[in-house]
Amino acid sequence: MEAPNHEFIDQMHAETISRLLLEPSPDAMQAYYSKLTKAHNYSDVEVRYINSRIGKGVFASKSYESNELILKEHMLVGAQHTQNKTDALVCSFCFCFIGSIELQIGRKLLFLSDKNSQSSDGHVEDSTEIESMTHITDLNSCAGNLKTPRNIDKEKGSNEDLSSNAAESLINGNIQLPFSSLFSLPAVVFCIGGCEDEFFCSEKCAKAAWESYHSLLCSGPKSLCKDKDFLCKFIHHANETNDIFLVAAKVISSTILKASSLEQLKHKNDPKKCYTSEDCINCLLEAWEPFSMGFKRLWWDSIALPIDLGADDEIGFRNEIKELASHSLKLLKGAIFEEKYAPLFSLQVYGHVIGMFELNNLDLVVASPVEDYFIYIDELDGKEKVEAEKFTRPLLDALGDDYNVPCEGTAFFPVQSCANHSCVPNMKAFKRDEDKDGQAVLLATRPIQFGEELTISYIDEDASWEERKALLKDYGFICMCPKCIKES
Ligand SMILES: [Zn+2]
Ligand SMILES: [Zn+2]
Ligand SMILES: [Zn+2]
Secondary structure, three states, rough: OOOOOHHHHHHHHHHHHHHOOOOOOOOOOOHHHHHHHHHHHOOOOEEEEEEOEEEEEEEEEEEEEOOOEEEEEEEEEEEOOOOOOOOOOOOOOOOEEEEHHHHHHHHHHHHHHHHHHHHOOOOOOOHHHHHHHHHHOOHHHHHOOOOOOOOOHHOOHHHHHHHHHHHHHHHHOOOOOOHHHHHHHOOEEEEOOOOOOOOOHHHHHHHHHHHHHHHHHOOOOOOOOHHHHHHHHHHHHHHHHHHHHHHHHHHHHHHHHHHHHHHHHHHHHHHOOOOOOOHHHHHHHHHHHHOOOOOOHHHHHHHHOOEEEEEEEHHHHHHHHHHHHHHHHHHHHHHHHHHHHHHHHHHHHHHHHHHHHHHHEEEEEEHHHHHHHHHHHHOOHHHHHHHHHHHHHHHHHHHHHHHHEEOOOOOOOOOHHOOOOOOOEEEEEEEOOOOOOEEEEEOOOEOOOOOEEEOOOOOOOOOHHHHHHHHHHOOOOOOOOOHHHHHH
């Protein structure tokens, strides 16, 4: 059966949709965050409702010294950027780097030689190989992301010779680089569903991803997705247009899985009770609660107009963006629609989920261990360094400026997203050497007293007042921080 169109869903489920999009009351908000901060032991911060203009904010539950850790927070949901997948092989659940230094470098060299062979003769020779390297996935997709024995034309230049030969040996484990064992990474664990798109650092992460969202979005043989053809089209479309759609799909699938497990639990606890559709809606609303806290505005109403467009083009631009989301949702519905959870597939809901990621400005960044490795080699002395560099220097030259690209993506961090902006913030997002996965890390930029509001800067706080004002317009507010008041 084909999934119903957006208009039909909007009409049939108007009431539930408006409940999904309703801004939580200050009490509900406070209750949710106090439950969340307790569950994760984030005991040194508190999320509080401030007023109707500002909404909520984060406050210090103790005093902090400069540079002290304020919060290390797990994401609710997130994803690596599509174009970053060739730069960094990471666990799809916790985003730590996996495999080995050799595998990380080998994949990257393979991708670079691929790019060179594309640009040198101006066309793509074997599109399936290129697609697998750039993660434009299809159903059998990314087998090539870990091992891609490839034939690269030997006459294309010395760098490519090195890249292709060395890359294969590095990927296959035939070369061990000097001192790489000091930078060991967790072995690659494959997806439970048998797809070759997602890799993990442990069975634990593979299981957690499977149970929380991936079982519905997996392209492998054990997937619970209803139509893999649609799933493939959805992933392809997102990779080509906006990879935030992939994170939005995780939000939808994790809500479906959570709602259905809440329902099962209720049945188990009270098997005789007759369950109504209202009970089902309540489970859906409960599963949805974490996301309802993060909503700001509809994506197509709030996205900043590209600078090359004039005011006359605005309506057309916004309609185009809405059309893009509508097409993406249509493909997602084809893949995982469930009648019982139809309200989740409303275009309004989808637009708000995307808006949440676009407007909360929470980047996921994990530094590359390859960078640490090359720094270590560089800091060696005498003969040891000379010997090691016989191996590493050619690799470094072939990798060029891109040798240390971090893992980059989009994520939603529930507490961090509540922190208000200031151009003189008292905390900053900063990964320390020991922070090797996708958790958000917030440090104090100066001494902070108990009870003070904790703020971060959404923009470059060193920009001029005019520039800051323009940048913050995208967030929909005028900054009233001490610096802005003084400079205005
Ligand atoms: Zn992991
Ligand atoms: Zn999978
Ligand atoms: Zn300001």
